[in-house]
Amino acid sequence: MTTLEAIKNRTSYRGIFEDTAVPREDLRKIMEAGLAAPSGCNTQTTSLIAVDEPQLLRRLNEVTELETPATATAMICVLAQKLIAYRDRSFYVQDYSAAIQNMLLAIVELGYQSCWYEGQITDEDKIGRKMADILGVPEEYELVCFLPVGIAAESLNYAVKMPFEQRAWFNGFGAKS
């Protein structure tokens, strides 16, 4: 699969997963893809924890209370540190977002599906912190997102997007190409 194909094929999969283990080797490749993303001033603010132990997955899924991602046999948790890149500026949100996007593409390339779960665990109920506590994550890291990883058992749906011409132009805003 070329990069452009993986980019086109990727979608937010919210269905049920097959009960098939994801090999450690693949989880490592996915995490390596995440860590290969750029970070502002190379501060490398993103860290990752892959979870494939069934009991640990069960505890995390009890906390998230989300049904379909709980059927995945693996999960990658994304940790962020709000480190300063220069002066008072941190690019940690950009950093972890680029890392997540790399991982989503690697997941597709390796034959799996996933979805970016962030808002669900970073609202006032602080589910991300509960997950972090289960995983022994220190307070200076924020658990900002998790990605279920597994083989899709249901069909894929693609988000309907605005036409290219409404979001992209050449040589000027709203210009005709």
Place this chain on the structure above:
Amino acid sequence: MTTLEAIKNRTSYRGIFEDTAVPREDLRKIMEAGLAAPSGCNTQTTSLIAVDEPQLLRRLNEVTELETPATATAMICVLAQKLIAYRDRSFYVQDYSAAIQNMLLAIVELGYQSCWYEGQITDEDKIGRKMADILGVPEEYELVCFLPVGIAAESLNYAVKMPFEQRAWFNGFGAKS
């Protein structure tokens, strides 16, 4: 090139570019890759402008005052709208970061190089707004980043990153795999 190869090969290229035009077709493919990125609640907060007119490029590069990206024959400007995904939450930074990462990978796949220029144009001097004015971008859009696009004329350098074991683990923070 597979996705994993593109992810590994991508680097922040800050050298001089060859004086070779980037075909419109390639710029369109790169922008399509950007727009294919996910966005929080599918709000599609990211828009793009590709610039390849030499005079327009010159005006933009006068504003950025950056030497090496100014040698690129094309540039993609990233526009962000801080739209609400749900309640009071906007994921626009995540949205444009995922779009940028997709574009950086597409750029590598198509044989070009680039670099994520964000802090340079979003500091107090508001260079991004000056660029936006040149491109006729309405006030409700923020020009948050630009990506030069071109063929590298110099060798690539790769950022030195922390070892995998210091940033990624299985089944617990800092755990040995």
